[in-house]
Amino acid sequence: MNNKLLAIGTMAFDEIITPTMESGKVLGGAATYIGLAASYADAEIGVVSVIGADFPEKYLNLLTSRGIDVSGVERVTDGKSFYWKGKYYDNMNKRDTLDTQLNVLAAFNPTVPKRFLDASVVMLGNLDPNVQHKVLDQLTPNKDRIVLLDTMNFWMDSQLAPLKNVIKQVDVITINDEEAIQLSGESNLVTAAKTIHNMGPKYVIIKKGEHGALLFYKDHPFYAPALPLEQVIDPTGAGDSFAGGLSGYLATQQEVSAEVLKEGILRGTAAASLCVGAMGTKGLEVSDKEAFLQQLKKLNRLRTIA
Amino acid sequence: MNNKLLAIGTMAFDEIITPTMESGKVLGGAATYIGLAASYADAEIGVVSVIGADFPEKYLNLLTSRGIDVSGVERVTDGKSFYWKGKYYDNMNKRDTLDTQLNVLAAFNPTVPKRFLDASVVMLGNLDPNVQHKVLDQLTPNKDRIVLLDTMNFWMDSQLAPLKNVIKQVDVITINDEEAIQLSGESNLVTAAKTIHNMGPKYVIIKKGEHGALLFYKDHPFYAPALPLEQVIDPTGAGDSFAGGLSGYLATQQEVSAEVLKEGILRGTAAASLCVGAMGTKGLEVSDKEAFLQQLKKLNRLRTIA
Numbered sequence: 366m367n368n369k370l371l372a373i374g375t376m377a378f379d380e381i382i383t384p385t386m387e388s389g390k391v392l393g394g395a396a397t398y399i400g401l402a403a404s405y406a407d408a409e410i411g412v413v414s415v416i417g418a419d420f421p422e423k424y425l426n427l428l429t430s431r432g433i434d435v436s437g438v439e440r441v442t443d444g445k446s447f448y449w450k451g452k453y454y455d456n457m458n459k460r461d462t463l464d465t466q467l468n469v470l471a472a473f474n475p476t477v478p479k480r481f482l483d484a485s486v487v488m489l490g491n492l493d494p495n496v497q498h499k500v501l502d503q504l505t506p507n508k509d510r511i512v513l514l515d516t517m518n519f520w521m522d523s524q525l526a527p528l529k530n531v532i533k534q535v536d537v538i539t540i541n542d543e544e545a546i547q548l549s550g551e552s553n554l555v556t557a558a559k560t561i562h563n564m565g566p567k568y569v570i571i572k573k574g575e576h577g578a579l580l581f582y583k584d585h586p587f588y589a590p591a592l593p594l595e596q597v598i599d600p601t602g603a604g605d606s607f608a609g610g611l612s613g614y615l616a617t618q619q620e621v622s623a624e625v626l627k628e629g630i631l632r633g634t635a636a637a638s639l640c641v642g643a644m645g646t647k648g649l650e651v652s653d654k655e656a657f658l659q660q661l662k663k664l665n666r667l668r669t670i671a
Numbered sequence: 672m673n674n675k676l677l678a679i680g681t682m683a684f685d686e687i688i689t690p691t692m693e694s695g696k697v698l699g700g701a702a703t704y705i706g707l708a709a710s711y712a713d714a715e716i717g718v719v720s721v722i723g724a725d726f727p728e729k730y731l732n733l734l735t736s737r738g739i740d741v742s743g744v745e746r747v748t749d750g751k752s753f754y755w756k757g758k759y760y761d762n763m764n765k766r767d768t769l770d771t772q773l774n775v776l777a778a779f780n781p782t783v784p785k786r787f788l789d790a791s792v793v794m795l796g797n798l799d800p801n802v803q804h805k806v807l808d809q810l811t812p813n814k815d816r817i818v819l820l821d822t823m824n825f826w827m828d829s830q831l832a833p834l835k836n837v838i839k840q841v842d843v844i845t846i847n848d849e850e851a852i853q854l855s856g857e858s859n860l861v862t863a864a865k866t867i868h869n870m871g872p873k874y875v876i877i878k879k880g881e882h883g884a885l886l887f888y889k890d891h892p893f894y895a896p897a898l899p900l901e902q903v904i905d906p907t908g909a910g911d912s913f914a915g916g917l918s919g920y921l922a923t924q925q926e927v928s929a930e931v932l933k934e935g936i937l938r939g940t941a942a943a944s945l946c947v948g949a950m951g952t953k954g955l956e957v958s959d960k961e962a963f964l965q966q967l968k969k970l971n972r973l974r975t976i977a
Contacts, residue, residue, distance in 0.1 A: 456858070552762070555901045576882040579899060588896035588973045593885060595861045627976045667894045668974060670933045 366485040366509045369409045370616035372399045373475060373500050374490025374605065376414040376424070376438060379645060380450040380464075381601050383457070388599070391645040392424045393449060395490035395515070396438075398602035401649040402609025402636035403488070404431035405657040408616035411481035413437035413500060415473045417446040427650065437478045444469035457597045458574065477503045488612035489514045489535065490605060494528040501534055511621050513537040514566070515608045518544050533565040537626070539608055541572045554579065555586075568626055570611075572604055578630055582623050589630045590667055592638045592660065599644045603637040606649060610636030610657075635660040672791040672815045675715045676922035678705045679781060679806050680796025680911065682720040682730070682744060683753040685951060687907050688769075690761060694905070697951040698730045699755060701796035701821070702744075704908035707955040708915025708942035709794075710737035711963040714922035717787035719743035719806060721779045723752040733956065743784045750775035763903045764880065783809045793818045794918035795841065796911060800826055800834040807840055817927050819843040820872070821914045824850050839871040843932070845914055847878045860885065861892075874932055876917075878910055884936055888929050895936045896973055898944045898966065905950045909943040912955060916942030941966040 379393025396414040403410050411434040416425075418440070425435050450464040473496055482505045489497040489512065497514065504510070514535040520528045521544065532538060538561060542554060549560035558569045558581035569581040575597075577590040611626075611633035618625050638660050642648045685699025702720040709716050717740040722731075724746070731741050756770040779802055788811045795803040795818065803820065810816070820841040826834045827850065838844060844867060848860060855866035864875045864887035875887040881903075883896040917932075917939035924931050944966050948954045 553901060555899045573882065576879065577894070577896070581899075586899050586973055587976070588883075588899075590883070590894035590896065593861045593887075593892050593894075595859060624976050667892055670893070670930050 366616070366619055366621075367483065367507070368616055369411065369481055369484035370403055370486045370488060370612055371411050371413065371477060371481040371484035371500075372396055372403065372488040372490060372609070372612065373413040373497065374399055374492055375447050375470060376416050376420065377447040377449055379601060381599055381645060382452040382463075383599055384453065384455060386598070386644060388644045392427070393601065393645060394447065395492065395605045397424075397428070397646060398605030398640065398649065399488055399490050399609035399612070400428050400433045401431060401646060402606040402633075402640070403613030403616075404433060405610065405636060405654050406613035406617050406632070408486075408613050410434065410613065411437055411478055411484070413475050413477055415439045415441060415469045415475075417444040417469045418442050420446045434478065434480070437476065437481065439476065441469040451601065453600065457600050460600075475500050483507050485509050485511065486612050486616040487512045488608055489531065490608060491515045491517050494520055494524050494531045497531045498527060501531070509620065511536050511615055513539065513608065513612050515539045515604060516544070517541075518547055521547055529564060532561075535566050537568040537570065538566040539570045539572060539604070539611070541574070541604065545571050555581075570630065572607060574600070574603070578607070578634060580627060580630055582626070585623075587627045587630070589627070589634050590664070591634055592664055592667060594638065594641065597641045598648075600641050601645060603641050606636040606640035607633035610634070631661060631664055635664055638664075672922070672925055672927075673789060673813070674922055675717070675787055675790040676709055676792045676794060676918055677717050677719065677783060677787040677790035677806075678702055678709060678794040678796060678915070678918065679719040679803065680705055680798055681753050681776060682722050682726065683755055685907060686754075686756040687905055687951060688758040689763070689905055690759065692904070692950060694950050698733070699907065699951060700753065701798065701911045703730075703734070703952060704911030704946065704955065705794055705796050705915035705918070706734050706739045707737060707952060708912040708939075708946070709919030709922075710739060711916065711942060711960050712919030712923050712938070714792075714919050716740065716919065717743055717784055717790070719781050719783055721745045721747060721775045721781075723750040723775045724748050726752045740784070740786070743782065743787065745782065747775040757907065759906065763906050766906075781806050789813050791815050791817065792918050792922040794914055795820045795837065796914060797821045797823050800830050800837045803837045804833060807837070815926065817842050817921055819845065819914065819918050821845045821910060822850070823847075824853055827854055835870060838867075841872050843874040843876065844872040845876040845878060845910070845917070847880070847910065851877045861887075876936065878913060880906070880909070884913070884940060886933060886936055888932070891929075893933045893936070895933070895940050896970070897940055898970055898973060900944065900947065903947045904954075906947050907951060909947050912942040912946035913939035916940070937967060937970055941970055944970070
């Protein structure tokens with residue numbers, strides 16, 4: 366493993382409405398959250414994404430200040446950035462998408478920077494599976510490589526065949542519980558994980574939000590609880606932060622075993638808990654590595670008896 | 672601690688309808704499940720309950736065969752046993768009560784057998800809080816005593832003042848997530864646990880069904896996951912089995928600390944996982960101590976990295 370993490374995903378403007386707050390137009394996007402969350406690990410991180418003329422330089426600088434290589438972020442000077450507007454209800458477990466404007470994302474043709482073509486860890490963030498596929502096609506061989514995929518129901522509904530084609534090629538899939546049920550056609554998480562496992566991924570991680578995450582690997586599942594929180598301000602980006610915390614940690618390891626993956630899931634959970642504590646990316650922005658390790662410590666205390 | 676567990680609760684006829692099965696009239700009741708689940712621990716167990724003329728001797732013999740003292744089970748020879756009929760839907764997370772006939776339970780005046788008046792552990796199973804209170808009033812002092820309470824929304828709706836009066840006197844409360852929200856008037860489990868803690872119990876255990884259980888104690892919550900199961904046959908009695916596995920374990924200990932309680936929660940979870948694997952009490956009936964320890968082992972594997 367060469368310590369390099371290549372992350373692909375959207376960079377976007379989000380507008381988030383919760384029962385008590387409205388964010389206005391703020392920084393968002395899977396690649397943004399993944400990058401910020403992964404930066405708690407001492408890995409070399411490169412992000413591949415696309416932005417429009419309207420995307421503020423300060424947002425890129427935020428990533429750069431966290432040591433993230435943004436040379437793979439293409440700016441389309443005559444285009445507008447991807448935009449998403451969503452609204453959460455009462456207990457934050459349900460949300461409606463109010464508006465989606467693909468803009469520059471519609472014709473996105475990703476180019477992986479040379480330096481990251483041999484990355485040991487590749488995190489395919491939530492995005493059109495055809496774009497995820499184009500990234501895989503560019504990579505140079507690396508026998509230690511671990512490819513992770515995050516996806517959502519939107520792509521199951523609209524691009525199932527290309528999605529299944531990508532799923533076939535990845536080692537790890539992260540997917541939420543409802544989506545695991547949908548993708549597998551099963552009605553139970555254990556059988557759903559088996560079915561998805563048979564689609565390709567060696568490791569199936571099912572995210573259950575406030576109820577934590579389950580890793581299915583061979584016959585020995587692993588359960589990582591989520592930190593019980595007094596207040597969830599905004600769940601946007603929690604899944605991406607989980608993917609970032611996980612993949613960043615994997616990139617720092619000599620090799621990836623089930624044990625390493627489990628530890629990575631705890632890192633992902635810790636990053637997600639920072640994320641949901643504030644609006645948009647703010648939770649990750651204001652939390653340094655010390656704060657991250659503090660969450661990890663709380664999480665381990667939550668799991669253990671003594 | 673004197674190794675004695677006193678358990679109080681209903682003994683009943685249940686009729687259970689699930690999406691794929693109908694039980695017919697079978698053995699049920701909180702005290703039944705608590706007793707069977709507690710019997711995996713090497714404690715001396717006494718059950719206080721009430722039955723009618725119609726209650727088969729073989730059901731009592733089942734408990735006796737597990738070493739449970741049923742001398743505190745009063746038989747009302749001119750009465751009928753408590754009867755409950757319920758129906759579960761699709762994912763087993765929702766159920767409707769179709770029929771409840773209190774019968775002999777309506778005038779139940781519990782008498783604790785002499786031998787269990789000084790029990791170190793008292794498990795007040797789900798029952799009218801006025802009856803729970805009458806049990807507490809009979810006990811002789813025991814400075815090491817731990818009293819646990821299980822209850823449900825029915826008593827919050829109909830007997831809130833007596834329920835709060837019992838809650839004030841117990842050390843441990845086990846309650847499910849929705850009921851914790853209802854009892855506390857809070858909208859979040861962390862704040863709900865704090866509010867319930869202020870009502871009396873030192874330890875607040877919130878049961879989340881397939882999502883495990885959370886112990887709130889001081890500022891350090893503990894999370895016990897539930898075993899991911901391929902098939903849940905019948906959730907009836909899962910909460911009672913949890914209470915039984917937990918309280919039985921506590922009775923075997925020299926003293927009860929937070930660590931002991933955490934271990935007890937794992938035992939409760941293991942018992943509950945046996946319970947839901949078959950219709951009614953069958954899951955507990957067919958599982959011996961070896962099977963129970965096997966579930967506990969799986970549960971510990973689920974929680975740990977190495």
